[in-house]
Structure formats: structure tokens, C-alpha cells
Amino acid sequence: MIDPVALFLLLLSASTPILFAALGELVVERAGVLNLGVEGMMIVGALSGFAAAYHTGNPFLGFAAAAGAGALVALPFAILTQFLMSNQVASGLALTLFGLGLAALFGKPVEGVKAPAMISGPLGLNWIVWLGLLMVPAIWWFLNRSRAGLILRGVGENHDAAHALGYNVRRVRIAAIAFGGAMAGVGGAFISIATVLQWTEGMTAGAGWIALAIVVFSNWTAPGVLAGAWLFGGVTVLQLRLQAAGVRVPVQLLSMAPYLATIIVLVAISARQKLSRRAGGTAPGSLGQDFHALR
Amino acid sequence: MTDAAVFRARGIGKSYPGVRANDDVSFAVDPGEIHALLGENGAGKSTLVKMIYGLVRPDDGQMELNGQPHQPADPRAARAAGVAMVFQHFSLFDALTVAENIALGMENPPPRRDLSAKIAQVSQDFGLPLNPARRVATLSAGERQRVEIIRCILQNPRLLIMDEPTSVLTPQEAELLFATLRKLADGGTAILYISHKLEEIRTHCDRATILRGGRVVDSCDPRAHSARALAAMMVGGEMRPIDRSGRQAGEVLLQVKRLSQPAPTAEGTALKGVTLTLRAGEILGIGGVAGNGQDELLTALSGEIRSAPGTILLEGADLSRLGPEARRSAGLLAAPEDRLGHAAVPDFSLTDNTLLTAGARKGLVCKGLIDRPAARAYAEAIIRAFDVRTPGPGTAAKALSGGNLQKFVIGREVMQAPRVLVVNQPTWGVDAGAAAAVRQSLLDLARKGTGVIVISQDLDELLELSDRFCALNEGRLSDPLPTEGLTLDQIGLMLGGAHGMEVAHL
Ligand SMILES: Nc1ncnc2c1ncn2[C@@H]1O[C@H](COP(=O)(O)OP(=O)(O)OP(=O)(O)O)[C@@H](O)[C@H]1O
Ligand SMILES: [Mg+2]
Numbered sequence: 001m002i003d004p005v006a007l008f009l010l011l012l013s014a015s016t017p018i019l020f021a022a023l024g025e026l027v028v029e030r031a032g033v034l035n036l037g038v039e040g041m042m043i044v045g046a047l048s049g050f051a052a053a054y055h056t057g058n059p060f061l062g063f064a065a066a067a068g069a070g071a072l073v074a075l076p077f078a079i080l081t082q083f084l085m086s087n088q089v090a091s092g093l094a095l096t097l098f099g100l101g102l103a104a105l106f107g108k109p110v111e112g113v114k115a116p117a118m119i120s121g122p123l124g125l126n127w128i129v130w131l132g133l134l135m136v137p138a139i140w141w142f143l144n145r146s147r148a149g150l151i152l153r154g155v156g157e158n159h160d161a162a163h164a165l166g167y168n169v170r171r172v173r174i175a176a177i178a179f180g181g182a183m184a185g186v187g188g189a190f191i192s193i194a195t196v197l198q199w200t201e202g203m204t205a206g207a208g209w210i211a212l213a214i215v216v217f218s219n220w221t222a223p224g225v226l227a228g229a230w231l232f233g234g235v236t237v238l239q240l241r242l243q244a245a246g247v248r249v250p251v252q253l254l255s256m257a258p259y260l261a262t263i264i265v266l267v268a269i270s271a272r273q274k275l276s277r278r279a280g281g282t283a284p285g286s287l288g289q290d291f292h293a294l295r
Numbered sequence: 296m297t298d299a300a301v302f303r304a305r306g307i308g309k310s311y312p313g314v315r316a317n318d319d320v321s322f323a324v325d326p327g328e329i330h331a332l333l334g335e336n337g338a339g340k341s342t343l344v345k346m347i348y349g350l351v352r353p354d355d356g357q358m359e360l361n362g363q364p365h366q367p368a369d370p371r372a373a374r375a376a377g378v379a380m381v382f383q384h385f386s387l388f389d390a391l392t393v394a395e396n397i398a399l400g401m402e403n404p405p406p407r408r409d410l411s412a413k414i415a416q417v418s419q420d421f422g423l424p425l426n427p428a429r430r431v432a433t434l435s436a437g438e439r440q441r442v443e444i445i446r447c448i449l450q451n452p453r454l455l456i457m458d459e460p461t462s463v464l465t466p467q468e469a470e471l472l473f474a475t476l477r478k479l480a481d482g483g484t485a486i487l488y489i490s491h492k493l494e495e496i497r498t499h500c501d502r503a504t505i506l507r508g509g510r511v512v513d514s515c516d517p518r519a520h521s522a523r524a525l526a527a528m529m530v531g532g533e534m535r536p537i538d539r540s541g542r543q544a545g546e547v548l549l550q551v552k553r554l555s556q557p558a559p560t561a562e563g564t565a566l567k568g569v570t571l572t573l574r575a576g577e578i579l580g581i582g583g584v585a586g587n588g589q590d591e592l593l594t595a596l597s598g599e600i601r602s603a604p605g606t607i608l609l610e611g612a613d614l615s616r617l618g619p620e621a622r623r624s625a626g627l628l629a630a631p632e633d634r635l636g637h638a639a640v641p642d643f644s645l646t647d648n649t650l651l652t653a654g655a656r657k658g659l660v661c662k663g664l665i666d667r668p669a670a671r672a673y674a675e676a677i678i679r680a681f682d683v684r685t686p687g688p689g690t691a692a693k694a695l696s697g698g699n700l701q702k703f704v705i706g707r708e709v710m711q712a713p714r715v716l717v718v719n720q721p722t723w724g725v726d727a728g729a730a731a732a733v734r735q736s737l738l739d740l741a742r743k744g745t746g747v748i749v750i751s752q753d754l755d756e757l758l759e760l761s762d763r764f765c766a767l768n769e770g771r772l773s774d775p776l777p778t779e780g781l782t783l784d785q786i787g788l789m790l791g792g793a794h795g796m797e798v799a800h801l
Binding site: 147150151153154157158160161162164165166167284285 | 350370386390391395398404
């Protein structure tokens with residue numbers, strides 16, 4: 001009835017937006033910054049990517065624009081938290097609200113138009129899906145094998161020590177925040193350019209929050225992020241299939257399923273982690289803390 | 296060569312808001328020399344070495360390294376010029392492995408495999424065993440320090456700076472450290488060494504420069520002077536001998552009965568049937584090598600971790616299930632060892648820090664509102680009584696020098712006139728003069744009828760202060776012995792596991 005291979009290919013597509021956003025946030029949090037603005041950066045990416053793709057007729061330019069726009073809206077957050085020492089949680093929430101409002105305002109002109117078609121890559125999958133899959137080992141390698149990744153982890157683990165050793169904590173963190181914004185932007189643009197094929201207000205529908213949850217669920221590792229994204233993508237695809245098959249379950253419940261499944265798994269894993277925290281927690285040591293350099 | 300010095304400072308000065316931390320400091324360090332930097336808490340030692348390491352920029356004066364002008368813009372520039380440093384507060388990354396920590400402290404680390412081989416090589420050459428793959432969080436204080444030292448050695452420094460490296464080490468670990476330093480010095484490295492342990496400086500250092508109030512006041516050969524004489528140079532006057540008189544053991548205040556508790560963290564120690572009795576006016580010393588349950592015992596007594604009912608009694612009342620605030624109200628106070636983060640909030644002002652433990656007992660909080668003037672007055676009172684060197688009560692806790700903050704957190708508890716006070720490492724990183732003052736304050740407190748428990752790794756301190764002594768070993772507390780007449784041999788036995796001395800209550 002349901003072909004598992006086809007289903008898996010659909011899953012890959014469905015998990016891509018969250019995969020990008022969560023990988024970006026993973027790098028941000030590994031640098032010790034908690035950016036709750038993922039949803040806002042995604043929606044800004046969704047709009048600017050869509051508009052750029054529509055006006056140029058080239059979807060790839062759309063994704064590039066989305067990355068740029070995502071990084072750009074993350075900059076105020078970076079300035080607020082890194083220079084003005086604003087609270088990261090509040091600034092992140094503000095970024096989400098700001099992004100949602102901004103996209104709603106500037107999205108009016110492109111409402112109802114259709115996105116240009118994309119050329120598919122191997123297996124009939126969008127090239128961006130492949131890029132997302134490639135980012136997983138790339139980010140894993142960056143964090144665990146490269147010198148720059150080591151410095152980034154050091155900054156996130158103990159910013160005072162990193163400063164004492166002469167690393168520029170702010171610069172590392174600002175770069176990480178910008179990267180996280182770019183990744184969230186691409187993730188958002190995937191929804192508008194490649195999935196829905198048009199722009200509607202609030203179309204990211206909480207994907208940013210799921211991405212945030214998945215980073216915790218992943219225990220701050222790239223393969224874990226992939227697993228989390230696939231879980232969410234898998235349940236999404238499955239419930240769409242069930243809806244299409246006319247299963248006699250209220251649609252609202254089915255639509256809720258991916259979020260619910262992610263939250264349940266998250267709670268279960270966190271409960272286990274709380275026990276295993278005795279064996280040394282894995283959250284970056286300086287996560288969410290302000291850094292003041294004493295000179 | 297006319298000027299053989301590795302490092303030379305000329306007229307260095309540095310001001311912080313309200314403090315002249317360094318003023319016209321000039322001195323030189325020769326190759327192969329272990330050069331001690333002495334001074335009271337807040338004398339400006341850390342500030343001076345931070346300037347050499349490029350963390351702080353001097354306001355005036357010049358520095359020279361190997362005859363070249365030395366003006367590092369940041370620590371990486373200083374490292375490139377041949378300066379390495381071990382910090383007063385550890386600068387390690389807990390979640391990272393030993394090899395990763397070392398790589399972060401090097402300018403151009405070799406690839407992983409080579410680095411691990413090099414670490415193995417150096418740890419063998421210097422007799423500092425260390426596994427490069429272990430996570431730093433699982434290491435003891437001594438092992439952590441090995442990481443920092445190997446990180447320095449691998450850079451072949453010309454000048455190695457060590458800021459109070461032994462304050463958290465056991466005597467054996469300290470001996471090992473000096474053997475390592477001597478080897479390095481024999482290889483031509485100049486070593487700048489900061490410590491408050493005068494005896495250790497007298498036995499191991501070749502020269503000493505003494506700072507007071509940010510200025511160089513003297514320079515001498517420490518081997519030619521007694522510890523008392525060195526201390527006198529530091530404070531600029533004679534030290535008062537400790538006064539132990541006038542105390543009498545009164546009624547039983549605190550009883551701990553068969554207190555057992557699993558280890559709170561993977562690296563922690565479980566408490567196993569700890570039993571003790573403390574009388575009014577008595578000082579009970581608890582010795583032992585770090586990591587044998589000292590922190591756990593303190594948190595169990597302070598109420599941070601609650602224990603089984605009936606295990607902790609204060610004047611007959613069961614406190615076992617009460618939290619820290621309730622225990623404070625009952626008169627049981629505690630001052631933990633880790634001053635930055637546990638005893639004090641680094642970013643809070645001293646005034647705000649008084650509120651953390653003294654809110655209720657000192658009436659600083661009234662109907663849920665903070666009485667600011669009262670808190671400020673209390674902070675000022677502590678600063679005055681304990682001679683805390685700081686511009687004022689509005690200063691952030693982390694801007695104080697290590698020893699001064701220590702005086703402040705001890706003072707905050709002592710001045711609340713508790714029924715029972717538990718302190719862990721009360722004079723960690725505190726200069727000789729101030730350490731004597733802190734100890735005297737504990738004795739004075741006991742004279743007024745408070746029961747005091749002193750947990751410390753400093754045996755001399757315990758012998759000087761306590762009436763009875765017991766040893767903490769792998770979470771077990773030995774039976775107390777009167778301190779008078781106790782020999783170092785006996786103590787060594789008790790610390791080493793004290794078979795036959797601990798079976799009694801099990
Ligand atoms: N970042 C800072 N801001 C303001 N004042 C500071 C700062 N760092 C140090 N000070 C002040 O400068 C003086 C010298 O401090 P420093 O840390 O050099 O002392 P120290 O000799 O190392 O003392 P200790 O033995 O206690 O470590 C102190 O009065 C301290 O309060
Ligand atoms: Mg110091």
C-alpha cells in the first residue's frame with residue numbers, strides 16, 4: 001500500500017527545513033549562545049528566499065538570498081546579546097516576534113504568486129535536500145576535527161578560560177550566530193520554494209521551535225540532529241499519508257502528531273539524560289550566559 | 296652578554312577604578328631561575344603577570360623579553376613571544392579531553408596523533424602521568440594542573456608564569472610540581488612563581504620580589520630568611536602570634552549520626568556512616584586529601600543536599616530534612632570552599648552577596664523587601680572587620696583578588712554569630728597575614744561559644760586551630776583524636792586510610 005522507499009524519500013524532503021535550522025542552532029549553542037529566534041529567522045528566510053526566487057526566476061538564487069537574509073536578521077540579536085549584554089532568552093523571543101511581523105508586512109506583494117520550478121537532483125530529490133544531508137557530516141567534522149571547531153567548543157564550554165587563552169569570545173559567537181541565521185533562513189526558504197511553492201503568512205508553523213527542541217534531544221551532536229529531524233519528518237509524512245488514505249481520525253489530531261511525537265521523545269530522552277547527567281552533562285558549559293571581559 | 300635576563304620590567308603601572316594595582320614595578324628574571332613573587336592579597340601579583348601574558352595592558356612602563364621590547368596585544372602574541380602561564384583559577388574546559396585542552400592552549404598544535412604522542416612523551420620525561428583521551432571533568436585537582444603544565448611545556452616557553460599553583464594541591468603533588476619546575480629551570484627556562492606558602496618558597500625558590508600595595512618593596516634570597524621575616528616584609532610589620540586562650544568546651548551543639556549518602560555526581564564521593572559530635576566553644580578539624588568527601592560533607596551539613604531523618608541534629612532538633620535557609624535560621628552556617636560561584640555570585644556586588652546568606656539572621660530582608668542600607672552597612676562592616684581590600688561594597692565579587700574574596704565570604708558567616716559554623720578550606724589562597732587573621736576570627740568565634748568545624752587540607756592550619764582532629768578518607772570519617780600530642784606520623788596514618796582507627800563506629 002505504502003512504498004517504503006518512496007516514503008523515505010518524502011521523509012528526507014519533509015525533514016529538510018528542520019534539519020537546516022537545527023544544525024545551525026547546534027553550532028550556535030555549541031558556541032554557548034541560546035538563540036530562541038530560530039522561528040523568526042526561518043520565516044524571514046522563507047519570505048526573502050521566495051521573493052528572490054520569484055523575481056529572478058532562479059530558485060538557487062532564492063536560497064542564497066534566504067541565507068543572507070537569515071544571517072542579517074540575526075545580527076541585531078548578536079549585537080544585543082554580545083555587546084549590550086541583553087538577556088539571550090528575551091532577545092531570542094523578540095527576534096522570533098520581529099521576524100514573524102517583518103515577513104507578514106513585506107510578504108503582501110508576493111502573496112498568491114507561484115514559485116519557479118526547481119531542477120531535481122539524484123533520485124528526484126531537490127538539491128537542497130542533498131545539501132542538507134551533506135551538512136551533517138560537514139558540521140560533525142567541523143566541530144570535532146577542525147581547529148576552528150575546537151575553539152568554538154572551547155568558547156561555548158568555558159568562555160572565561162577561552163578569553164584567558166586569548167580567543168576572541170565575541171567574534172566567535174557573532175560568527176556562529178550569523179551562521180545559525182543563514183542555516184535557519186535556508187531551512188525556511190525550503191518550505192516556501194520547494195515544499196509549498198508559494199508564500200503564506202506564518203507558513204513555518206512552529207518548525208523553528210521543533211528545531212530548538214531537536215538540538216537538546218540530539219545531545220548537541222550533528223548525527224543526533226539528523227535523527228531528530230528524521231523523526232519529525234517521518235511522522236509528518238506518515239500522518240499526511242494517513243490523512244490522504246482517509247483514516248477516521250480527526251485531521252487536527254493527525255496534524256498534531258509530529259509535534260506531539262517530538263515532544264514525547266524529547267521528554268523521555270531528557271528524563272534519561274537527567275539520570276545520566278551524573279556521568280557528566282553534555283550541554284555546553286557557558287550556554288546562555290553573558291560574557292563580560294575584564295580588562 | 297651584559298644583560299642576561301629573560302624578562303625585565305621597568306616602571307610598570309596599572310590602575311583600576313579606585314585602585315592602583317601596580318605602581319612603578321621594576322624587576323628582572325634570569326634564565327634557569329625560579330623567581331618568587333610575594334605579596335599580600337591584592338598586592339597586585341596577578342595583575343602584574345596578566346600584563347606579561349597580554350591579558351591586561353599596562354598603563355605605563357616597559358617590558359622586555361630576551362632583550363626585545365615586549366608589548367603583547369593578547370595572550371596569543373605573548374605565547375608566540377615565549378611566555379606561558381598557569382592561572383590562579385584553572386582555565387580548563389571540563390567537557391573537552393586532555394588533548395583538546397592542550398591544543399587550545401597552543402598556537403600551532405600538531406595534528407591529533409602527533410599531539411597525543413608528544414603529550415605522552417612529555418608526561419614521561421617529566422614523570423607526570425596523564426591520559427590524553429580523558430575528559431578533564433573526571434580529573435583531580437592535581438591532574439588538572441598537570442594538564443596546564445604540559446600545555447605550557449609543549450610550547451618550550453622562555454618564561455613560565457605560575458599563579459598560586461599549589462593552593463589546591465596535596466603536599467605530594469606539590470613536591471612533584473617542584474621537581475618538574477626544577478627540571479625546566481635547569482633547561483634554561485625562567486620561572487615566575489606566585490604563592491602564599493612561604494615555606495615552599497623558602498625551600499624551592501632562588502629569588503623573591505616582594506610587592507606591597509602594588510609597589511616593589513624588597514627583593515631577597517628567600518632561603519636566607521625565615522618565613523616570619525618574609526611575612527613581615529610583605530605586610531611591612533610584625534605579625535601577631537595566634538591567641539588560642541580562653542576557650543572551654545561546653546554542651547553538645549551538633550550531632551551527626553551515621554550520615555550516609557550516595558555520590559551526588561559521577562566524580563563525587565559517597566559519604567559512608569559519618570558520625571561526629573561538636574561541643575560549644577570547640578573547634579573540630581577535619582583533614583584529608585581533596586576529593587575524599589570534603590565538599591559532600593559540607594553540602595550535607597549546609598543543607599544543599601538533604602539527608603535521612605535523624606542524621607543531623609542541632610541542639611537536639613533534627614535538621615536533616617531542612618534546606619540551607621532553615622538551617623541558617625537555626626544557627627548552622629557554612630562557608631564552602633569554592634568562593635567564585637559557590638560561596639559568592641561573581642557578578643553580584645559585595646552588598647548583594649551579603650544577602651545570599653545573611654538576609655534573615657542580619658535582618659537585611661524585611662517583609663520580603665530588601666533593606667539596602669542595612670545590607671550595605673553589613674558589607675561595609677565585613678570589609679572593615681576582615682580588612683578586605685576593595686574600593687567599596689558596590690564592587691563586583693569577581694573584581695576582588697582571590698584572597699580578599701575569601702576573607703569576605705568567611706567574614707560574612709563569622710559576623711552572623713552562628714551557633715555552629717562549618718568552613719571548608721578557609722584560608723585557600725589567602726596570604727600569610729590574612730590567613731592568621733581568618734584563623735584568629737575562628738578562634739574568637741569559638742571563644743564566644745560557637746562550635747566550629749574546619750575542613751582543610753592544610754595540616755599546619757588544622758593543628759594550629761583544632762581541639763580535636765579527624766580524617767576524612769573515601770567518605771569515611773575517622774574517630775576524633777585530641778590534637779594535643781598528636782604526631783605527624785599518626786596523622787599520616789589517619790589520612791592514609793587509618794586502618795584500625797576507623798573500624799570503631801562501623
Ligand atoms: N578587573 C579588575 N577590576 C577592578 N579592580 C581589579 C581588577 N582586577 C584586580 N583588581 C584590583 O587590583 C588589586 C590587585 O589585584 P590582584 O588580583 O593583582 O592581587 P593579587 O596580588 O593577585 O592577590 P591574591 O593573592 O589575593 O590573588 C586588587 O585591589 C584588586 O581588587
Ligand atoms: Mg592573585
